[in-house]
Each structure stands twice: as structure tokens, then as C-alpha cells.
Amino acid sequence: MNGSVFSSCLEASLQGQAILNDNGEFLFVNRAFCEHVGYTKEELLLLSIESFVIYEANEDLMKKEPIIKRGMQQKQVEKLILHGNGYLQTTLFTVTDVSDLNQGYYHVQLDKIVTTFDDVDFSMLESKLRDRDEVRLPKKILDGIKDTIITIRLDGQFLYANEAAEKLFNRSMEELLSNDFWTYLKQNNDEELLSKFYQLLAGEEYTQFEVYKKDQDEWFDVRAYRSDDQVTLYFINISNRKKMEKELKESEMNYRSLVEKSPETISVHNGKEIIYINPAGKKLFGIRSFSEGALNLSEIVVAQDQARMRENYRMLLTGKKEMTNSVYTLKRLDGKKFDAEATTTLITFKGKPAFRTILKDLSERKKVDDLIRKSDKLSVVAQLAAGVAHEIRNPLTTVKGFLQLFQKEQEVKPFYLSLVMEELERVEAIIYEYLTLAKPNVESVFSKIDIQVLLEQILTLTKAQSNMNNVTLEFEYEQVPAIYGLEKQLKQVFINLLRNAIEALTDKGTIHVRILKHPDNQVCIQVEDNGCGIPSERIDRLGEPFYSTKEKGTGLGLMVCYKIIEHHNGVLNIYSEAGKGTTLEVILPASN
Known part of the structure; x- marks a missing residue:
């Protein structure tokens, strides 16, 4: 039989049952015990049994018989206790020592209530309780509480006041007990407290309010409970909380002012609905009145950008x-479209994860960009021409040198001829990349594409190159829906990504190609290698023209890949760590 069964048996008993430790503190009490002594279980578990025992004035406290001590076996002890409802009663305790080797435990049973003091002179009793120090509950428990606790009669006479009350009312205990509460309130012009107490006088059992003490510059949370003709008041000092609330409110007002007066749109949303938007945002979208959740993101973001938007939120x-x-x-709400730059971060709003997005309207910037583009067109053309000349000059120099050699020797050697052809192919590839860069999104009809079949074809094409470089290709796939797109352009993307991965590998490297399902009806294609990786500071620059991690790379290939994927409403993510490999992730929308 386990301990929970014993506890259940004690709880079911009709007689008061309790378990105490060596200090007389309650470890367990049943409902019957609580009903006998007039205190709740929560109150008793914070007290000791001596807290509510009353000793006579002529009783020697040093020689008093303790309720519990070692060796007691069904010892009956009769004591006068202060009942929780405010009267005295004589109670017969039956105590049994049930200690073990390590700890003292005592079983206490209330066999019967011998006498209740219903007919005693309460004025004498109240005087006795006020004047004597033997009332353990107030003296031992309440005096140790920092909050002010007082009990008064309805006529204002103090019945009890703990030590904290002396500081609050700036009077000694003797002065408090010799005066009444109403006189104190009138002397101090405390009209607020007086008005609240009228509720109790009118019959209310409970009231709670906050009061400010000017002379002490402190705030108190006052809770008043009425029981028959008595009122117990708790003054809880909340000055620190009020100060923090004031500082928090001022800080909130400052931040709110910054947000409300910001010329840029600042919004908070949960990924689906806008929770808050500042005045600049209301003006931007043409919103006259706004309530939380009234504006759905799907209403203000065009369909082509919604998948990319959700992918960004998922990354956060x-x-x-x-x-x-x-x-x-x-x-806008009137249907007009505009481009905006959105900077989004993850925050906590009202205890839940949310997104804060700052929007910058690019309409004016586009006008400025157009002016700059027109004024700098010649400069840009010159820069592009310089880049083309720089990339083509090296292979042409090689070709020219070998042709001069052939002219001089009047003989064409096959080995040199193969080098010439390689350099011309390089020139052709550079020109092709520039042409693709110039018009990557030539209008064509999208067709339905089985991405698994497409990648199997590409892996077959690149198998020869991978074998030459001693690289293993591994292909994994899930059943995913078809996509719509331009097959030639997508082939160009994946061939480029696979070649980059092969070139990044040393001997006996491995490339994993995966087709995975992705949320929001999208398809994810991963190309993962265990090669040299890319330093984090260089990842952000990938896709820029003329920037490459390869010794002879132009950087145009990856830039074209970015443009083709963007044309297909997709996303290209690059994750890499130096020395540990690189993962390229292409996310494309499904066909529907």
C-alpha cells in the first residue's frame, strides 16, 4: 500500500487528522481538521500548531506543556485555541509519535471540541487579545509580514495592528489601540479611504482599491474584508510597481511616438493578418480606419510574390x-500597384511570435533611378564593354599567339590546334552568357515539366564529367507535383549548379541531388556537396557580375541562374561553411 492510499484514507476521515514535523509545522491536514479549527488548508500549511494556541496570563511559558514531543503515544493534550472565525474554543488533541530514524513526524487527531466560548464577555476577550503577547497567529506570523495588516470594528476601534501598521500610520501600537480608525482618517483628511469604507458600512463584504499617501510618497493596494462587525485591511506597498509602470508607460509613449511619427511604414503581422500598422502605413495603403486582423496580407501582396514572402517568413x-x-x-486598397522594399525581422508581440516589417515605397526611388540610369548609361556601357574586353582578351591572346606560330612554322600541330579550339569555345561561352544576361526572360510559353525526368537527364549529361573528376553523384527524390517553366532555361540552371559543385570537389567527393516536397505547394531541389565550401563573407556577393569563387570564373553563370529562377517565381538559397561543403536550394512553385 503506497503513501497516496494512506493520504486518501486520512482525507476521508470524519475526524480532524494532521501530520506535523519536529517544529510543529503542518505537513498534511484533512478537510475535517480545517473545519474544526476554522482555517483553510493553504493557511495551515504555512503555520505551526503553536500559532493559534492561547495560554493563560498566569501560565509560565517556559514550563508550558508542549503539544508534541518525542515518545508521545496517543497522548491527549487539551488546549485553548483561537478559531479562524475569531472566537476561542477548547480542543482535545490526541498526539502519537510516528517518527522514523531520520526525521520526526507526529500524527495529531482532534477527538472532540470540548467547549466553545459563545457566551463569554467579548469586550474582555478582545482586550485580553490586544494586551497579551500569547496570541501566536498575529505575533508570530503577521508581525513578520512587511505589509500593513489591521483589524477594526465598524465603530473604528482597532482590534489588531501588526508592526508594519506603526510605520504606515506613524503611531505606536499603544497610540493605535487607544484611538479609532475613523478619527485617524478625518485628522489626515483621507477622504478617499473614507469613501471606500462607506461601501463596507453599506454591507459590502469585500472591496479593493489603490491609495496614494502624500506624506510618505507611496502607493498602496488596499484590500478590505468584512466579517460580521469587523473589518480586516491589508495595505500592500506597490510603490515600486507604480514607479515601474510609470517608467514603462513613458518608455512606451516614447517608442510609440517614434513609430507613429516615422515616415516609413511599420507594421506587425503574424504572417497572415496585419496586427498593427502606423499612420504612414495607413496612408500608403489608403486605409481610413484599421482594426487588428482587418487587413489580410493576401489582399495587399500580388499572387506572384506570396510564395517568396512565405518562404522568407519560414527562414526567420x-x-x-x-x-x-x-x-x-x-x-493599395483602391487597386493601384507599387513596388516596395520590405525588411522583416522576427519579434515577440503580446507574448507570441510575430513579424515586424518596415516598408519603403520605391516609386520615388525608381524615378530617381531612371534619371541616374539615363545619365550614367554611357558609363555603364563603357564598364560593361571593359568587362567583356577583359574576359575575351585572354583567350584571344592565346589564339592569336598560336596562329602566329602556325604562320611562322607553316605547320599546324594537333595539340596546339586543340588548345586554340578550347580558347575559342571559352570565348563563345562568354558571349553566350552575356547574351543570356541581356535577355534572360525572353517571352516563351511555359510548359508542364516533370522535374524528376529533367534532373535524370541532366545527371546523365554530367555523369562523364563527374567520373573524370572521381566524383560520385547520388540522386534521391520524393513524389512531387509537376512544375511549369521553360525546360531549356531550367536545364541551364541545374547544369550550371552541378558543374560548380563538381569543380568545388577534390578527389572522391560526393554530390547529393534531392527532390523534396516543400510547404505552400512548392518543390525543393537541393544540390549538396562535401567540397571546400564558401566563406560566409563571400556568400552575400555570389550572383554579382565579375565576382566568382573560381580562379577563371566570370560570375555571370550564377547571375543568370538567379535571373532564370526569379523569372520562374522561385527562390535560390545558398548555405555553405568553409571546409564543410555547400548546399544550393532551388524552390519552385508547383504547376497549379
């Missing part, structure tokens, strides 16, 4: 990014 929630920065096409 998973911790892969701390901040996202994207350009979306948004709609």
Missing part, C-alpha cells in the same frame, strides 16, 4: 536568417 522562424530584405509588388 527556423532561425536560418535573422532578417530578410525583399522587393514585393503591393496593392
